[in-house]
Amino acid sequence: MQDKKRTWGKFILEVVFLVALFTLVQYFITTGILNRYYQINLTLMGINVILAVSLNLINGFTGQLSLGHAGFMAIGAFASVIMTTMLEYPFIIGIIMAMLAAAVAGFIIGVPTLRLKGDYLAIATLGFGEIIRVVLQNIDYTGGPAGISGIAKMTTWPVLFIAVVVTIVVIVNMINSSYGRAIISVREDEVAAEIMGINTTKYKVLAFVVGAAFAGLAGALYAHYFYIIKPETFNFLKSFDILVMVVLGGLGSTTGAVIAAMFITVLNAFLQEYAAVRMIIYALILIIVMIYRPQGLLGNKELTRKSFDRIWGGKHVSSTNK
């Protein structure tokens, strides 16, 4: 009974927080406090959060090193644009088709490659990511290497906000369930998981498909904000970008992925003028994190209200002890 009350209390608090955050940003946008430059970065931030949280499901929770996330993003981007710009369906249909197409691609790629382990899987997914890009470059229907331009801008703040919230809620709820425990057991010890009755292939593919679907969503949002999409945008470096966010945040920490995605977006915005050194700074950050904090900012822990309580509670206790 008490527990139930607490669950509801927490839920209401979360909803209030989200509504407040949404309204505040919406207010800043309508009053023009957030100018166009900030809005672009805000959108990129949202898209990066979706990408990082979804890749973290595959790399962090399932422990399967995938380097082809940008490929699924590309499929989502092109699938949604075909639906909205070429076939003139509403944006929501574009988004649904983007997620479906990316999920199907995730399934087709996942079933054969997820038998591989570690570095072999990484190379196979890297290869598939590149195949997707090269195939898109050679399809005339989607404009070949030039891609598609003249895409209507439909990724508004409400759409972005809902997409980010849905992504996080779905993945967090999935992980905090028996299905999530099965997924995590694959990362912990595949042989032991199989012996405990977990069909590890099934859960690897499940995580891969769900992760791919949300990468597709990110692709759709991206396409409908930046007017033009080219296959080249979704190259290996983009996959690498997302991987950096996940590793920086801590493999297996959703809050870590969110924080790292936001941090990297801000960093990118600052480094825009020095495009040449951007990758150097990236690499340096990775090296430094790997040396001093190999488990990432948050390790596999989550940042919750409890952790704040602990930090402040701890201070409080020590001050009363004096």
Place this chain on the structure above:
Amino acid sequence: MSHLQINNLSKSFGGLSAVLDFDFTIAEQELVGLIGPNGAGKTTVFNLITGVYKPDQGKIYLEGKDITGLPPYDICKKGIARTFQNIRLFNDLSVLDNVKIALHTDVPYSLSASILRLPSFFRGEEKIHQQALEYLKIFGLDPIKDEIASSLPYGEQRRLEIARALATRPTLLILDEPAAGMNPNETRELMELINWIRDEFNLTILLIEHDMSLVMGVCERIYVLDYGQIIAEGIPEEIRNNKRVIEAYLGEEVG
């Protein structure tokens, strides 16, 4: 009818035959030991039974049904659970979560119910939580349910592994050197525990053990494996006096 029957099982790695023409049978609720010198192929037999390895030839029947070559998760669902010689817990997870994972085969809600947090999810999680706690209580692990598995002392890790195996609701429990690294006191406690869980859960138990006092103390029948082949089978008294067994363990007498 025998609970588990193995006919003619063979497995080789490269040119080395790890298990050769292995015949074995265990009756329901029997407690059988499998012993043999290091490298005799005992763990390979366990890996063949639980589906970790596929046999080169031979058949394995569980309650009369052929389970040869099935994947491990299927064999688990059919009622065989095991522990590992070198403990394989889910190290980064809590004691409680280790057991909860073993309960996943019977998960009482759907994936969509968990994503949408439907009432069936909360009811199901509560049920899983209570069941997991019960298994921990049996092994006295409930006070440390929130500890990380890898932080437990050795003996508790062993007990947690057995608790986790039991949570898959097996009819046949396979223990791979459960007393490894335990002192005589802990071994005696473990013997009592093994006997008790067999009666409590109506289990058939097959165990590999190096510790002779444990094997002779609890097992009703013993198989002796050497170089991948059965060299003796019988009740503990027979095995103790079997010439070939003594030779296998201590070497041949000279002269």
